[in-house]
Amino acid sequence: MKAFVMEELGSVGFADKPEPSPGPTDAILRPTKGLVCTSDVHTVHGAIGERENLTLGHEVVGVVEAVGSEVDHFDAGDRVAVGAITPDWGSDAAQDGHPSQSGQALGGWKFANVKDGIFAELVHVNEADANLAHIPDGVTDEEAAYVTDMMSTGFMAAENADIPMGGTVAVFAQGPVGLMATKGAALQGAATIFAVETVPERQELAREYGADEVIDFDDVDPVEAIMERTDGDGVDAAIEALGNSVSFEQCVAVTKAGGTISNAGYHGEGEYVNLPREEWGVGMAEKTIATGLCPGGRLRLRRLLRLLDEGRVDPTKMTTHEFPFDEVDEAFRLMETKEDGVIKPLVNFE
Amino acid sequence: MKAFVMEELGSVGFADKPEPSPGPTDAILRPTKGLVCTSDVHTVHGAIGERENLTLGHEVVGVVEAVGSEVDHFDAGDRVAVGAITPDWGSDAAQDGHPSQSGQALGGWKFANVKDGIFAELVHVNEADANLAHIPDGVTDEEAAYVTDMMSTGFMAAENADIPMGGTVAVFAQGPVGLMATKGAALQGAATIFAVETVPERQELAREYGADEVIDFDDVDPVEAIMERTDGDGVDAAIEALGNSVSFEQCVAVTKAGGTISNAGYHGEGEYVNLPREEWGVGMAEKTIATGLCPGGRLRLRRLLRLLDEGRVDPTKMTTHEFPFDEVDEAFRLMETKEDGVIKPLVNFE
Amino acid sequence: MKAFVMEELGSVGFADKPEPSPGPTDAILRPTKGLVCTSDVHTVHGAIGERENLTLGHEVVGVVEAVGSEVDHFDAGDRVAVGAITPDWGSDAAQDGHPSQSGQALGGWKFANVKDGIFAELVHVNEADANLAHIPDGVTDEEAAYVTDMMSTGFMAAENADIPMGGTVAVFAQGPVGLMATKGAALQGAATIFAVETVPERQELAREYGADEVIDFDDVDPVEAIMERTDGDGVDAAIEALGNSVSFEQCVAVTKAGGTISNAGYHGEGEYVNLPREEWGVGMAEKTIATGLCPGGRLRLRRLLRLLDEGRVDPTKMTTHEFPFDEVDEAFRLMETKEDGVIKPLVNFE
Amino acid sequence: MKAFVMEELGSVGFADKPEPSPGPTDAILRPTKGLVCTSDVHTVHGAIGERENLTLGHEVVGVVEAVGSEVDHFDAGDRVAVGAITPDWGSDAAQDGHPSQSGQALGGWKFANVKDGIFAELVHVNEADANLAHIPDGVTDEEAAYVTDMMSTGFMAAENADIPMGGTVAVFAQGPVGLMATKGAALQGAATIFAVETVPERQELAREYGADEVIDFDDVDPVEAIMERTDGDGVDAAIEALGNSVSFEQCVAVTKAGGTISNAGYHGEGEYVNLPREEWGVGMAEKTIATGLCPGGRLRLRRLLRLLDEGRVDPTKMTTHEFPFDEVDEAFRLMETKEDGVIKPLVNFE
Known part of the structure; x- marks a missing residue:
């Protein structure tokens, strides 16, 4: 499948990667809308050290493609948001009220850090029951993409x-x-x-x-x-x-x-x-x-989605640009230069 | 001076009472706007036991008439709000974060309970530095009257x-x-x-x-x-x-x-x-x-007044009726019967 | 395997039950020490409604017999305590800081409520990584049994x-x-x-x-x-x-x-x-x-075990009686009558 | 009266100062036991800037000598502790739960900072009702001296x-x-x-x-x-x-x-x-x-005194040396050099 990756320090591009498959508690997501984040730019420039051929991006919504055998709350075809941070909910840190620090400091941050990110045709989601949330009918995909990181953080x-x-x-x-x-x-x-x-x-x-x-x-x-x-x-x-x-x-x-x-x-x-x-x-x-680091999790996502559903906030005012997935490299470059009054570039996968 | 009092259980009326004078830390207030509260109706009907010749009311704003020798922050002529609850700030309960319970349960509630209330030409305020707040120029007296109890509670x-x-x-x-x-x-x-x-x-x-x-x-x-x-x-x-x-x-x-x-x-x-x-x-x-019982105190009042000053809430939508002080008995009766869609009757002292 | 069960409302006895097997995230525990709790008596008398052939008990320590494929932190042979409450850590309630209420009110309470309890030769533990804790060398099994419920609650x-x-x-x-x-x-x-x-x-x-x-x-x-x-x-x-x-x-x-x-x-x-x-x-x-309902989870158990390890509390003063597993029915009867100054009866499985 | 003062930066000595008199809400205390604190040494060496002829010390217990007209809870002859920090309890910061910051950052710290400290024959205490506490019969003066700062901080x-x-x-x-x-x-x-x-x-x-x-x-x-x-x-x-x-x-x-x-x-x-x-x-x-800065106030002092009264802590193990008030300069020097294993020098006023 096609993915937009950090090839190595300072270099990005499209790559062909194998499709992910879900473990018992995981899900696979097919993205519809994503947002580019400045932190991806930092990552490419070395903020978290060297990475090779790592898919970028962590703000995304989409449709469930497949779920593992132990997943109860989601099925293929569900329209969902996934948190930029996807904690291990059984970890000591999560049990202590700090899920974003699960495993180690900032350990809940997996996308485009310790595993492939979301600018790809398919995305792997750990602990799907705990880290996905259904998007209410009254909320658009674009709106929902904002709960995954910008609103939560x-x-x-x-x-x-x-x-x-x-x-x-x-x-x-x-x-x-x-x-x-x-x-x-x-x-x-x-x-x-x-x-x-x-x-x-x-x-x-x-x-x-x-x-x-x-x-x-x-x-x-x-x-x-x-x-x-x-x-x-x-x-x-x-x-x-x-x-x-x-x-x-x-x-x-x-x-x-x-x-x-x-x-x-x-x-x-x-x-x-x-x-x-x-x-x-x-x-x-x-x-x-x-x-703090962006809170993730189904409950957090649901509550933020509810704020959208009731019309208490409109984050789409921050969408200054739109790009098809094929041109995510352009969106990325824009975020790097901060030209043209950019705040958030929206990426359309479909 | 003229005061609107609970004469005894079940009976209200106007009375002539001596003018109050301030102790070293007190102030005397000349009311401009007040609001009638359902709890005054309960008081008259015995909710807090028998009282005799007790001035009613606890929601008021006005102008400082006089201050005691130890009062630092207020002077005669200042336009101020006073909390419905006027705690003893040095009490154990206040030191424990529960000023409304100072002295005893609900002990911060003094107006029209353990001392004369505010439907009078002059009102005595204990611990003036701690229990009054200046009203910002951008806030009307009517608006300000709502911070004393309704907004705070x-x-x-x-x-x-x-x-x-x-x-x-x-x-x-x-x-x-x-x-x-x-x-x-x-x-x-x-x-x-x-x-x-x-x-x-x-x-x-x-x-x-x-x-x-x-x-x-x-x-x-x-x-x-x-x-x-x-x-x-x-x-x-x-x-x-x-x-x-x-x-x-x-x-x-x-x-x-x-x-x-x-x-x-x-x-x-x-x-x-x-x-x-x-x-x-x-x-x-x-x-x-x-x-909880309505929080009082200068800091609380200042923060609520600031919400008014920035236009984040308009409590005056609740003002359904207005009366001059001479007709506060009518306002009181209206609050008793809850006729005519009454929510809050405003009393104009001037 | 042998189990001590609530046969129906008001009646207890030993039964032969099939051995449990672990799902991907589960473990099977072989008990060494358990404690009888008054709540088991209440259960038999109908506190949580009718149950049939339900294994009783929820306070236990033992040795891991087997683990599921996704369990990372525990292996067969490990000496462990398991909480009386074994939450679903990905649930909304757990994400909200209330793991004992996972799924529904009191939903973290599974043993001898919605699944078989611990008075049996083998015990099934859900979400093993999150609900078990290793017992430090300096802590005895008897001491450790107290962290599962009495100390935690x-x-x-x-x-x-x-x-x-x-x-x-x-x-x-x-x-x-x-x-x-x-x-x-x-x-x-x-x-x-x-x-x-x-x-x-x-x-x-x-x-x-x-x-x-x-x-x-x-x-x-x-x-x-x-x-x-x-x-x-x-x-x-x-x-x-x-x-x-x-x-x-x-x-x-x-x-x-x-x-x-x-x-x-x-x-x-x-x-x-x-x-x-x-x-x-x-x-x-x-x-x-x-x-509150007894907090469970690895972190809680570890912290309470540490208090034992440092000698800051000695819960074994509460052990007034001991019974072999074969006589757990006697221990149960004692807890029912509260005779003989009983506080906690200890059950030895070995 | 005799007082031990910071004469100017870097210099200490005894001085004759006028006796303090109480305002309406104040008290005058006659010290019995005091403790020397390292922060006094810092003060003399310029930590809080220049001071002239300022009485040093802030940890003291004693007997009430006189009270102001508005003081309700204390009388001459009462055995009391006074907090090292003596907040203005009506201030915004105190109303906000931060009494030690009353008036300004660290504003509750008055002794040997913005007013004379406690190494003197008589000590002035502001807001006496709120800043003093009676010492229980079961607690010695030496023990009680530790609640004023060391235990509280x-x-x-x-x-x-x-x-x-x-x-x-x-x-x-x-x-x-x-x-x-x-x-x-x-x-x-x-x-x-x-x-x-x-x-x-x-x-x-x-x-x-x-x-x-x-x-x-x-x-x-x-x-x-x-x-x-x-x-x-x-x-x-x-x-x-x-x-x-x-x-x-x-x-x-x-x-x-x-x-x-x-x-x-x-x-x-x-x-x-x-x-x-x-x-x-x-x-x-x-x-x-x-x-944080040492919490003061009657409630805090009472709670800490209760811990002493119930025998839950013995702070007197920290008393390594004793001096009469006449030799407080020796105690001070010892605290400066930290010789002889000093932890806290106790000063006896009687």
Whole structure:
């Protein structure tokens, strides 16, 4: 079958790979819609080390092609979403409430990391009963593709931020995860949301998703701006949605004593991430630092799909481009250059 | 000064009372807008026992008239809201995270309970620095009056319900507290909200505040209806906003194993509240029962006012009637009879 | 193979049953030590309805006899404990943090409920990787048998009680679950533990496990006694370890506003469990009612085994009697009559 | 009156200061026993900037000398403890559950910071009703002195660590706060406690307070040692009780994905505290970093005093030296040099 792969460090292309077959608890999915993620770009450039001939991609919905003998809840022909993260639900970490860390740190992240990803004609899904979810009739495939990672990760950032009803929140960076963190903050009862972003298209979307004020770090120092607009109090919670040591440091600085810094960004560089000593209150100011990796699992997917079904969020505003599967290499290149105001490129498999 | 009082059990009227003066940490408030609450009606009919010549009412905003010598944050002339509940912030219960229970169970409830309420020309406020909040310029007095109890209590019901992002919630009864619980559930990330109510005006408002489905218990059994619409799963959380043993029992029945029953209703009758043994999972189904009394305090008020200032909720849709202070007895009678589709009567002091 | 079964309602005996074989994710266990539980007695008398020829028992340790093709962490010959509750770890409820409720309320409870229990020569274990745990060398089989239910359930009762460091706790009933709740409360930082019990042997053990004061409800009213000894404050948390509506009611009464009632008892009778309206603070005193069913799973078992390995608890003080497997019917009868100061009868399979 | 003061940066001595008098909500305390804290040494050397003629010390018990007009719960002659941290209980931060941060970051820390400390003949206590606690008859003054900071801070470190029942914990440094964190971990249900320490007297005390294994970082690399002893899993929680960037980094490294790093140490140096990127799981491994400042308040003090009264902890093992108040300068010097195996020097005022 045809697959879009990382051939080796720095190089991508289409390849012919053998079709996967399901073990007793697995399923095989035939994709219909997928989304390209910046983290695939990072992967190709070495973020997770060397890989050879690894199928890329992890955000996908489709139709069940086949299921293993022990799968109870899904059958061939079912229209389903699969989480970008597909945990081992019996692992110690999952039993401890951290399924995304199953087996080892970030161990629930399998697609395009420790096994082939989703830009292929067929996709293998482990623990199908636990990692797939049926898509409700009222939800389109495109909408559903957003629950697999962008909504799950962005909303997680807001959930981890422990936002009080009526609280103040700063979201650093308004890429697709940051935009969904902004929307997530609104859905968690935030009153005032500061969105830090410099790209006009993203600034506009941030406002649509609930930001009350956009802070352009090309114009002002975001720490000064946020401290001023909160009368020197700082915010109840700050969300890092970029994976940058500078913006992490700014998050710590703008969070009030007793508040929470919620990190959703992948920190890909440097020996240390900057934890500023004084702004962190010399380790005594009760500023909690929380982190997370995209939650997966049937229950999570079902709940996010329900938000779509009830019309409480429209993630498709983030779809800026569309490509057929045959041109996923173009979509990938676009995500690499971030040209043309791209936020998310949608890939149509059919 | 003029005050509207409970003269004795079952009887209300206007009285002349001495003007209050502030102790070192207190303030005196001159009301501008107040709201009548059903609980005042219950009080007059004996819910909290006998009282004599007690000024009624606990939902009010106004202007500071005078402050005690130790008050730092407020001055005469400030436009402020005061919580219906005015805790003793140094008490053991407040230090334990339960300020509304300061001193004793429900001990933070002072207005029209253990001291004079707010339907008077002047109102005494204890621990003014901690129990008042400035009203932002962008918020009207009428809007602000809703944060003192209705929004604080209704939103608390949703917060205590521990709603997962994308969860399902049932709110039993859509009086003003139930309506704000419905809005609160939406602000806490609920996907599907079932509102149980039979009065058409309240059904309509429920939809405006975020209910996806209204269940009229005159037409259907709400337990059957909710179980059917959740494919037999039940809801993640049920909110009791009535104070009725039957609806409490229904809340327990519709909540899934592992879910939460959040009680906001005042249970005024009977030796026992019905906790149905089987539906409660024989005491082992991990259905948590949470309860609460309206949170007060400057921080709470400020956060709720901020929600108003950012336009995230409009509570004034619940104002169905207006009265001058001279006719608060009419407003009170209306709340007693629940005629004319009344939800909240607003009282204008000026 | 030989098994000790509930033949029908009210009748037990030995039977010959076919040997179980493992599915892909299962294991077969050869028991070495088991414990008889009062709940088996309840089962025989109809607590969970009719059953026919159902093998009894759910507290067991032993040696792995065989494993399915997908089992990674266990091999034939391994010395292991298996939880009394063996959840489906991929289920919605498990993904939601409530594995004991997998599939349905109490759905993780399979042994001697929806499948054969453990009083047999061989025992079938579902999801072996997730539901077994290796027993450390320093822990005996007898000790390990206690983690499967008594320690897991009793400690859960203490964990659910949300005990503050230095808090006050009342534990109602000092059967084996209550005794482990008492020990659990000590391990959760309680300062003062009141144990309510009338049987002298249990009173003495309660003191050994950490009770500071034993309250004999034959001598005094436990509510009065506890309120007096807490200067009228009540306790931070009360634990119900009996499954009785009266003691549940007493738990609500002795818990302070803002405190927690943790229910661990199986409530087997009546349409309603008594929730006393006034003592519950008319539904507004922030007295939370938590419940739970014995947590299972490899991680839980490993953690409890570690407590044994480090010598932080000695549950074998509760072993009052021993029987060979051939005489498990005697052990069962003893548990029924509660004669001879019985707390837990140990069953030796070898 | 006589007071032991920081005269200026780097210089201490006795001074004559005016006697304090109470405002309406305050009390004046006559000390009986105090303890010297390393943080006083840091203060003199500039940790919190310049101070002039500031009375040192913050750990004290004594007898009430006088109370203000609004104080209800205490009278002259009462034997009491006062928290090292004396929050403003009506502040926003206290209302938000972070009393130690009242007013500003670390704002609850007033003694020997923003007002005179406790090494004086008389001590001023703000919000006396909320910040004092009666010492039970069964508790000595020396014992009680330990609740004011060492037990409150050390136990807080364990509480913030979110230790699961039967969990594994590493405590870095076994000074008095670390020793109480070790004891606190045992009181929070930890099974295995690793204590990292190199001083023999502290190693021995660590064992007495519950450490299962002592790791001497002069002999082994603590990260390697802990990873090896946990079979590569790491610990559920790591506690930093030193205030050192290296040990903070080690805490992050030994904590498993999904675990918690609890910081109790005061980080006094450097622009950044080292947050190691890879060990922190690139910001996605769900390793939460919690921090805190000693909790104060009557309720906290009462609960800790109750632990002493019930004999659940004996902090006086940490008293290595005693001095009369006239020789507090000697005690201070000893704390500076850390000679003679000093852990805590006790100061007798009478």
